[in-house]
Amino acid sequence: MKCIALAMGAVLMASTTALAQAPSWTVPAENERCPSKWGAGDERGSGNHMKPQTVLNAVKLIKTGEVIELAYVLGPQMAFFGTRRFDMHMKRTFMNTGSNERGSNEEMVLSEIGQVGTQFDGFAHQSHRNSHYNCFKTDEISTRSGFTKLGIQNTGAFITRGVLIDIAGFKGVEMLGDNYEITVEDIEGALKKQNATLQPGDAVIIHTGWGKLYGKDNPRYVKSCPGIGVKAATWLIAKDPILLGSDNWPVEVAPNPDPQLSLPVHQVALVVNGVHLLENLKLDELVSKQVTEFAFIMQPLKIQGATGSTVSPIAVR
Amino acid sequence: MKCIALAMGAVLMASTTALAQAPSWTVPAENERCPSKWGAGDERGSGNHMKPQTVLNAVKLIKTGEVIELAYVLGPQMAFFGTRRFDMHMKRTFMNTGSNERGSNEEMVLSEIGQVGTQFDGFAHQSHRNSHYNCFKTDEISTRSGFTKLGIQNTGAFITRGVLIDIAGFKGVEMLGDNYEITVEDIEGALKKQNATLQPGDAVIIHTGWGKLYGKDNPRYVKSCPGIGVKAATWLIAKDPILLGSDNWPVEVAPNPDPQLSLPVHQVALVVNGVHLLENLKLDELVSKQVTEFAFIMQPLKIQGATGSTVSPIAVR
């Protein structure tokens, strides 16, 4: 009888193990994702889309000259993820010598300037274990004062076609739910409703409505958010955009519905595919004016070796 | 006898006064310069030129889609004026919990971010005694964490016609002299040679050649520089530009030929006329490609209450 019991125990254990969930996604092996489609040693990823023709195509969309600002003010209303800061200390006024009695003012800023406000992520920002986009290794490229590869100074200005995918509008709400995962069907439906198609090099911007909380209920804003999941991100990235952006803090749904995964879209985009992310966009004006196609212009600071840059992008039509 | 003594005393005093040099320029009285032509309470000054038509006029100049970057990298080669810093500290990598083993990197930046690198000056930056552009008073508008008026967050993006005035080229040199004052005749001559005229709202950019020293001989770069003086600045500002920019650290000649004056053009532009200044431009590519008219695009960071912003502007043609 004992051996039957043991055997049954083994069967039970085996089925318990089978029940333990494998994660719904894993980072592809290095030899599957490297070298990048942009070439071995490439550091620019989707930024390589920037060509003169990209600029001309974007500029064609400018009809009235109206500029719509897409960034929040870097000020007291800012929402911060984690322990980040934007501390500004105005120095004492300095009165220069001279008969013209010239007073000078300037401020000292202490901030994770690559990762605050409306912020643009580069490829040094994220890794899978020790491996970044195009399989650069963290310990080989990181120093105390910056990354020797993949730094945001490589990016340069983006002038490209911008497409707003209004998911909230498509679903008839002002704001998607606190951790709603946007699906491929949502995106396809919204694009169809907008009569829009995506093109390579697009700045693809997803409206969740979550930005309504920014500066109003920052604790809730950063606690979780609706956004794309791995499937939708993969679908969008297959359209070969220059970036994915959204009006939430990580672009993707957070936390991810799979509790084993920590912000996997960051890896899908930044690590696996070398596609930039643009977070904390201010989309209220774009949405209220129903602008879904526009010239997108963004100038990341050329911070050598940095993981990203706060930015002040615009939509022009 | 008494009256003769008095008279002689007066003569003596007059001649003493005559011997002491009057400064060659003084800031106009408040009632002469305020309210600004843009209106009482205006904080935007020349930024008010930004209108949809300004954008359309600029965009008309874009023919090939070529983007020329006009900013230096914020990195080890930077030239700093005074004690300013751009210190970046890359944080330790954080390995997030999760089966996807996501590594995160970010940096802490400590810098006078409004006044380093290629930098854009706002109107909180300078005053005459206690009085700023449009007669805002320093003690009324300054706080430890920023200015309550005139902050750079008011600026917004600039998309306008850019004109390069190549003074060095006009004078047949690679670089003007260490403290050469650019005259009205220089400007008129260069514009004539370029067959160019200035229009209201232009981003007027002056090539001195001084930028050749940037990152090569920074001590010399910041010690002095060629640039416009009060007369040339006044002439240019009468053309109603959106900004004056140059490839030196103060736009103006430094030190000023009048030893009693401390950077007076900063007051002519920022205090008296509310015209922005743009310093440390990287003009080598623009000059070598002989691009003198272009779409100028610049996105200052929206730092609330700040005196300026480092920027990454571009010329597009």
Add this chain to the structure above:
Amino acid sequence: MKCIALAMGAVLMASTTALAQAPSWTVPAENERCPSKWGAGDERGSGNHMKPQTVLNAVKLIKTGEVIELAYVLGPQMAFFGTRRFDMHMKRTFMNTGSNERGSNEEMVLSEIGQVGTQFDGFAHQSHRNSHYNCFKTDEISTRSGFTKLGIQNTGAFITRGVLIDIAGFKGVEMLGDNYEITVEDIEGALKKQNATLQPGDAVIIHTGWGKLYGKDNPRYVKSCPGIGVKAATWLIAKDPILLGSDNWPVEVAPNPDPQLSLPVHQVALVVNGVHLLENLKLDELVSKQVTEFAFIMQPLKIQGATGSTVSPIAVR
């Protein structure tokens, strides 16, 4: 008729003025408090008490060699007044070249290091209008990088007799009320109960019990506190101490019972009399061990031109 009207106007004005409460205390006129008893031009104030004899008198009190630490750890539990920080960023480990494979670590600290944690106030910290201790003027001695007079680097080490005045114990409570003003009678009673007298040069330390909240309920800790008022401070200062310290954030009762006054004891001590203040002391061990007389030892950092220093003082017996 005219003079009667005028007279009536005067009467009306006088009665209006009489109805408005005069503040219960004002800073004495400059000619009443300057020069300081320590001499014109003196910058050290009560620190002048430090003499070899002071050290010997303190050391006499050391019987067992037991050291009781009086400072809080500068860490996550800290209570901050206002917007102050103590942000520490551990740099990435640097592996030095060499066969001995030496790894190095260090941290960047961003903090109002003169005014956080257990903190010692100097005389640059506070003024009446523009006038500091010994009538040094703020605009004459302040610069962007520190004060040219009254800096904390003048202080040097203190080794002196320390006296704990246990007011909470005297009143039979663990903690005085949220804004209880300690009176002269409280102090006299506590000293009598302790059979203690104060001597010139003493480090006088007042136990309110408010420290119980430190690290446990920081919002309440910094919102208000019990402490000495102007009368008790004046009485204590007449005993000629080297400093007044307490287990609350301002030493004095806050807010002051007179709503017109903003932390007046700061001025009584630092401005009028040049007596140092020592805030956020950790007194629980001293109190539980009933140590009321001890050698007090404190080493402020010699930060040139600073307003104060975080410190790590001890009681030794």
Add this chain to the structure above:
Amino acid sequence: MKCIALAMGAVLMASTTALAQAPSWTVPAENERCPSKWGAGDERGSGNHMKPQTVLNAVKLIKTGEVIELAYVLGPQMAFFGTRRFDMHMKRTFMNTGSNERGSNEEMVLSEIGQVGTQFDGFAHQSHRNSHYNCFKTDEISTRSGFTKLGIQNTGAFITRGVLIDIAGFKGVEMLGDNYEITVEDIEGALKKQNATLQPGDAVIIHTGWGKLYGKDNPRYVKSCPGIGVKAATWLIAKDPILLGSDNWPVEVAPNPDPQLSLPVHQVALVVNGVHLLENLKLDELVSKQVTEFAFIMQPLKIQGATGSTVSPIAVR
């Protein structure tokens, strides 16, 4: 003949390899140095010497009450190793509301506060590969905001016997040579000349004279220095001190005479033996007054998780 040639080649290669110098010292294996003599899990190392008796023994040496300061001012004259800073930004004066017109001043300090000025090293500061004192592992105990073990907050105040070993005096010079290695014979000779012996728990302070350059020729001060080497450090550590200190920036000779080693004494002291180091001491007054035995008192800041602390220690006699 071919095989002979090959054989000779092999012999040549072998002898070449043999000629390549083995380093003169290596860090002992983990099982040789861990657990520490202070016990498995111990974080305090030589700080464990602090006992009431240590204090009493030190206090016995206080005869006159004279205090001699051993730290440099944290100010413009400071010498920095590498890229370290001590940047102080005095905030704008804040005028509090209140009839007492109270002005407040404070400063923001940005600094590697554990590793600047007269500085005290803890055990998080250095490792051999991934292994610290008592074999704590860097990746197990390091976080972005500090070390979870070995932090300097564990240290507490030191009051102990201090012994100055005047090597420069022993050798009849004001200052030892730029990279002179102090030998065991030097130390024995100096102690003999001073008629002094070392006791467990001593703060052992070595005078090289190198401090003469501090604030006078900082580039030379930090470029190299005289100091103890591995042999002398080992000899001194066998006397069981609480710390080794010196008037140079690393305590030890730099660079080390063995070009393969990078500051090995840092590992001998901090990693292998858990003995603290104290750098950049100001010894001129101690030396000129010929004080070689004294009460040494030092209060490191209790910075949680930090690698060290700037300090303001004193000698009292």
